[in-house]
Each structure stands twice: as structure tokens, then as C-alpha cells.
Amino acid sequence: MHPDDTSPAAPGTQSQTTDPMAQADTVHGDADGSTYSAVLTRTSDGCYAVGQLLVDGHMIPVANATWPTRDEAVQAVADYARGDRNPYRV
Numbered sequence: 001m002h003p004d005d006t007s008p009a010a011p012g013t014q015s016q017t018t019d020p021m022a023q024a025d026t027v028h029g030d031a032d033g034s035t036y037s038a039v040l041t042r043t044s045d046g047c048y049a050v051g052q053l054l055v056d057g058h059m060i061p062v063a064n065a066t067w068p069t070r071d072e073a074v075q076a077v078a079d080y081a082r083g084d085r086n087p088y089r090v
Helices: 070-082
Strands: 025-031 034-042 048-055
Touching (some): 048 070
Antiparallel strands (some): 025 034, 034 048
16 A cells, blocks of 8 residues: 555544444443442533433433533433433433
């Protein structure tokens, strides 16, 4: 391959990805007897969103909610698992 080749196969020429799942962060925990696992993603403006939420083996859909910090997003996930927050409302 020629060093000036900018095809996708050329090393070092891949553009930075903006796929939110590429910046995913998985969190696990227990809250009030419920076990949860969530995938946190970053939005284009740098906030955190819940890409997937699994509580006691059940996939829970989460409304389009975002949080400015990872800590707030992790707390929201624990609240969802505990039942203190409604995932169907923003």
C-alpha cells in the first residue's frame, strides 16, 4: 500500500468516531434488592444518557432523559432500579 493512500484500510487514517455507543460506559449495582446493569452513553453535547437498562433481568425502556454528569446518571439508574424514578417520564 502506498504511504499516501487514505483508504479506510490505511493505518492512521481512520476518522474519529462520533458513535455514542463507542463512548459507552457500563455500570452495575444493587438497589433495594434489585440488581441492575445499564449502558451510559454520551450525547453530542457531552451529557450522559441511558442507552440500555436491565433490572432483575428485564429490559426497561428509558425516556429521552439526560444528565450533565456521570454521577447524576448513575444515581438516576439506581433510582430507576429502586422504583424511585419513573423511566417513562423525563
